[in-house]
Each structure stands twice: as C-alpha cells, then as structure tokens.
Amino acid sequence: MTGTVTPPAPTDAWFGAHLVASADEVPSRLALVATDRSWTYAELDLAIRRTVARLDKFGVRRGDRVVMQGAARPEALVTLFAVTRMGAVLVPVHPQLTAGELAVVCAETAPRAVVADERFLSGRPADGSGRCFRLTWDDLHPGDEGSAPAAEGLDTEAPAGSDVAVIAFTSGTSGHPKGVALTHDNLRWSMVNGLDRLPVGPDDVALVATPLAHVAVLGGLPQYTWARRGTVVLAPRFDPDLFIDLVRDHRITCAFAVPAMAALLTRHPRFAGGDLDTLRWILSGGAPAQTATRDLLHERGIGVVDSYGLTESGAGVTYSALGTADGPAAVAGCPVPHVELLVVDEAGGPTPAGAPGEIWVRGPSVASSYWTADGPRPATDPAGWFHTGDRGRIDAQGRLEVVGRVKDTVITGGENVDPAEVENALISLPGVVEVAVAGAPDAVWGEVVTAFVVAEGDGPSLEDIRAHLDGRLARHKWPRRLSVVPALPRGATGKLQRQRLATLLDD
Incomplete structure (x- = not known):
C-alpha cells in the first residue's frame, strides 16, 4: 500500500466512525484481506450497511444484545461493525465456547439473536421464550451482495458515546466470566491512546491471527490501522507456517501476538529466512514477551512493543517504546496519555518508588460497569479506579513492570x-x-x-x-x-x- 493520508485521532463518539470516514475520504484504498478475498474501504462500508439492513429485517433493534461467535472470519468483522453501528450491543464469544458456557452468557445478557456457524449452533436450542433467535453467517451474509439492500432509510441514528457498544466476557480466571460493558466512548478513547503510542501509518499492513472476541481486536491494532487508512489481513487461525506465509504474501509490516504465539514463531525453522523481512514490529499483548523470545525477535530485526491492558480497559493502558530491548522482561512501558495509573499497597496508598503493589487504572477508556442479568454492577471504586488484581512497580523511567497477580x-x-x-x-x-x-x-x-x-x-x-x-x-x-x-x-x-x-x- 502507498499513500500519505494520516488523519488525526478520531473524534466521533461512536465505534466504527473511523471506517465511515475512511470510506468517504479514501474509498478505493484496500481495507481488509481475508483468505482469497479483499475489500476496499468503500466495499467494507457497503457490506456493513447491508448487514445493518438484514439485522433490522430480522428484528434487531437499538439496545438489543447480539451474541456472536468470535471466529476469525470477515463476516464476523462486518457483523461487529453492523451491530454497533445500529445502536445494538455486540456480545462476542470465543469460537469454541461450550453449550454450558454459552448458556451462562445468554443468561446474563438476554440476547435478541445468536449469530454463528451451523456447528456452533448445533445442540444449542433457541430461547424457549421465542425472543432470541439463531442466525447463521449465511443468513446475514448470503452472498447476493449485488442485489442486497443497504441501510438507507432505516433508523440508523448514530449511538451516543455513553451507550454500551460491546459486552466482552473475561476469560474467567477468577472462576466465573464477567461481562465487561464497554461503551462507544471507552473504545474511542482506547483508540486515541493506541494511536498516540504505536507507529501505525497508512502504508502499514497489520496481521491479526487471534479470535475476534479478543479485546486486542475490538479496541486494538486493527482499529488503529483502519483509523490510519492502512490494511488489515485476517488469518483464519494462528499457525506459524501460515503466519510466515501471510507476512511474505501480503508484505505484513506489523502484527499482534500473545507471548505464546511469538515464542512459537521464533522457534520455527523458517524464522531466520527471508519471508519475514517486511515485518517491522510485533505488539505483544496478554503479557510482556519473555526475555528469550524478545531477544530473538530483536536479533532478527523485528521490534517488540510490550503492552499492559485488560478487557476492562478496552485494550492497552501502557506501551513500551519500539526498539528498546533493555530492562526486565516484565516491563510493559509507560502509561498512555489518557489513563492514570497507580501502584498501591494493601491499604490503598501509593507505594514508594520501585516498590511493588496492586495496579489501579482510571480513565475514559476504562469500563465503569459489568453487565449482569440483575443490572449493571460497578467495575470501579467510587473514585473511578479499577483495581486490576495485578501486581507491579514503577521503575525510575516511569515504566510499569508487571510482576504477577496479587493472589498468585x-x-x-x-x-x-x-x-x-x-x-x-x-x-x-x-x-x-x-x-x-x-x-x-x-x-x-x-x-x-x-x-x-x-x-x-x-x-x-x-x-x-x-x-x-x-x-x-x-x-x-x-x-x-x-x-x-x-x-x-x-x-x-x-x-x-x-x-x-x-x-x-x-x-
């Protein structure tokens, strides 16, 4: 991709406004590549508008929850933006969620629809009340795009920034998954923060090889790339061979990878070859890349941006500087501009410089509540601080070093x-x-x-x-x-x- 258009950080309050702006201003630029198909910004926007029309036809209305199988497929991305654009609430779930786990999600969110493939829906009966119905990908994306109506004429007034856009369920490390209520404002501010720290431009081609239920997709690298008019390549799964093939074939410049993915990549026989030459940096999420992995990537000429973030924060709240390989492996960088970060002792007071304690975060990207069947439950304390349960310390350079979980x-x-x-x-x-x-x-x-x-x-x-x-x-x-x-x-x-x-x- 070539071009010089680098727009400012998005100011529209609703999630997905950056795609609409790109479709208006650079309609012919390449936005998305998945398997053997690609979409320009104009084509991606049209697909989203047509899906809005289909969701409306099936009875989805503003405020309704739509549970979606978060598979790494383009239909899921289009559905994500269509649901949130019409003011409904997306509930993305892991593509291999069990029937019992899905029942918990549905009990908490009372969805209007569940969208997934036939295998996922098999054995999962529809809601006995008749209110919740099941849709396959073919129902929403039947492949007749030439004649499918768009959303013109529908009531598609933009959602308010305070409206809930996504209910993202945590992975349940505490024993029971929690539905984090991320508003349009939360996701917008997360994008503003990421764009401030990550070197993403219109010439970048970003690779995403994680399930679309991951907060790093909902509020992370692909959103930053689209905001800068770049291209996103969607892998159907993570496999080191496939990852390397996609980097070579699409001249990938940056990618998101959890540490386990990065470790497998560095141990692959093709890692030292020329197929990865265009890859400039990897954003490590979930935890900082461990020392041996980070060193191998740097030796190969691939930078590592370590980050610290949570589902409750909409994505990263700290990012390390690209090109730095010094310091402890657990250093996750400095806080982003619109997030406050504290390290506190057991009494809730700030710890001395360099001393460990619990990490607290506060800011407009941080969710204020969890969604439950009984109504919203606060996610933050009365002063707006989210108590992460993670242990960390601030070093002399102002960087956060994550040292584990409080209870670990x-x-x-x-x-x-x-x-x-x-x-x-x-x-x-x-x-x-x-x-x-x-x-x-x-x-x-x-x-x-x-x-x-x-x-x-x-x-x-x-x-x-x-x-x-x-x-x-x-x-x-x-x-x-x-x-x-x-x-x-x-x-x-x-x-x-x-x-x-x-x-x-x-x-």
Whole structure:
C-alpha cells in the first residue's frame, strides 16, 4: 500500500466512525484481506450497511444484545461493525465456547439473536421464550451482495458515546466470566491512546491471527490501522507456517501476538529466512514477551512493543517504546496519555518508588460497569479506579513492570516469591518452550515453588533448573517441584489460568 493520508485521532463518539470516514475520504484504498478475498474501504462500508439492513429485517433493534461467535472470519468483522453501528450491543464469544458456557452468557445478557456457524449452533436450542433467535453467517451474509439492500432509510441514528457498544466476557480466571460493558466512548478513547503510542501509518499492513472476541481486536491494532487508512489481513487461525506465509504474501509490516504465539514463531525453522523481512514490529499483548523470545525477535530485526491492558480497559493502558530491548522482561512501558495509573499497597496508598503493589487504572477508556442479568454492577471504586488484581512497580523511567497477580504470590517458608520473576529466569533455559510457576501445598513450607514446563524432547530435570537459576535468583525462589506438561492451561484469549495448574501435578 502507498499513500500519505494520516488523519488525526478520531473524534466521533461512536465505534466504527473511523471506517465511515475512511470510506468517504479514501474509498478505493484496500481495507481488509481475508483468505482469497479483499475489500476496499468503500466495499467494507457497503457490506456493513447491508448487514445493518438484514439485522433490522430480522428484528434487531437499538439496545438489543447480539451474541456472536468470535471466529476469525470477515463476516464476523462486518457483523461487529453492523451491530454497533445500529445502536445494538455486540456480545462476542470465543469460537469454541461450550453449550454450558454459552448458556451462562445468554443468561446474563438476554440476547435478541445468536449469530454463528451451523456447528456452533448445533445442540444449542433457541430461547424457549421465542425472543432470541439463531442466525447463521449465511443468513446475514448470503452472498447476493449485488442485489442486497443497504441501510438507507432505516433508523440508523448514530449511538451516543455513553451507550454500551460491546459486552466482552473475561476469560474467567477468577472462576466465573464477567461481562465487561464497554461503551462507544471507552473504545474511542482506547483508540486515541493506541494511536498516540504505536507507529501505525497508512502504508502499514497489520496481521491479526487471534479470535475476534479478543479485546486486542475490538479496541486494538486493527482499529488503529483502519483509523490510519492502512490494511488489515485476517488469518483464519494462528499457525506459524501460515503466519510466515501471510507476512511474505501480503508484505505484513506489523502484527499482534500473545507471548505464546511469538515464542512459537521464533522457534520455527523458517524464522531466520527471508519471508519475514517486511515485518517491522510485533505488539505483544496478554503479557510482556519473555526475555528469550524478545531477544530473538530483536536479533532478527523485528521490534517488540510490550503492552499492559485488560478487557476492562478496552485494550492497552501502557506501551513500551519500539526498539528498546533493555530492562526486565516484565516491563510493559509507560502509561498512555489518557489513563492514570497507580501502584498501591494493601491499604490503598501509593507505594514508594520501585516498590511493588496492586495496579489501579482510571480513565475514559476504562469500563465503569459489568453487565449482569440483575443490572449493571460497578467495575470501579467510587473514585473511578479499577483495581486490576495485578501486581507491579514503577521503575525510575516511569515504566510499569508487571510482576504477577496479587493472589498468585507464592509464600514459601515465610518468603514471598513472584511467579513471573521465576518464569522470566527459566524461559532462557535450553529446551524450555513455555513455563508457568505456582505454589503447591506443603506441610513444612506452607507452599513450595513449582515449575510447570512445556519442553522440547524430554525437557530439563529439576537439577537442570536449579543449576540454571544458580546466580540468577535467590535460593528460596528456586522450584522444589517440576512438572513437564504437554501444554499450559489458557483461557479463551490465551491468558494463563494459574488456578488450573494444580490439576497438572502428579500425585
């Protein structure tokens, strides 16, 4: 892609206004590529307007909730923008959600419709009340675009900024998923923040290879790219070979990847070849990229932008500077301009410089409530602070260093151990692909530090791990137990689910 158009950060209050502006101003620029098909900005906008008309025909109205299978397919992206454009509320869910999990989402949101493929809908009966109906992708996108009506003449007044646009369910690391009510304003301010920190321009081609239920898609890199009139390439799934093929074929310049994806990419036999030469940087979300992965990417000439964000914040609230490879692996960068960030002690007071505590965030991108069947439940305290439950510290450069979860701290023999610190030290051990650390009950120590390792071949022994940590970490932080596992338990967005690690222990 070529061009010099770089518009200012979006000012319209409703989610999707940036696409309308692009369709008006640069209609022929390439907006979206998926599999063997592509859409200009004008074509993408027309597809959205036609889907608005179909949703209206099926009876979806302003304020209705629409549950959507968040599959990585263009129909889902078009549906996302159509639902929110007409003032309805999108409820994206992971494409492999079980019937029981879907029942929880529907019970909380009382949707007007569920949109998915036939396999997803099979065995999931329609709402007995008759209010909720099921739609397949073919119902909304039947392939007759040449004759399909657009939304002209319908009541499509733009939603207000305070209207809820998306209910994004968390991955349930606390045991029960929560529906985060993200307003149009929340998502707009998230975009403003991202555009301030990320080097996205009209010549960029961004690769997205995650499910569309991920907040990094709803409020992240693809939205920033479209706001700058760039091109988004949508992968149907993440696979290292496919990822590399797409970078080569579409001259990808930037991509979003959770740390596990980035780690698999660096270990692929084609990583050192020329097929990745156009890839300038990767945005790491879910957690900062671990040291070994980040170093390999930098050596390959691929920059890493680490970020810290949550579903409740609409996407990133900190971003590291592109091109920096120094500092601890857990450093996630400085706060964005429209977010306040505090690190507090157990009493809720600010911690001294460099001291760890719980991370609190506040700002217009942060959701103020959760959506429940009984009505909205506050997500923030009376002063507007969201208590993340994550532990971090602010370093001398003003950067946030994330050191774990408040409840994840391992207390062994009276000493506190941050799992993330041990994980970052172990990931560079030869043969280790992924690692997670947690506490296991022990009659003597209270808890013992336990390493769960995904390895190449037989993997390291406990003695190998201790030898590797000698000189790197204090002895009380060394694992006393080791479990080599085929995979780490992760939620729908790829986030590690530490509470499930105990189920992997051998008796």
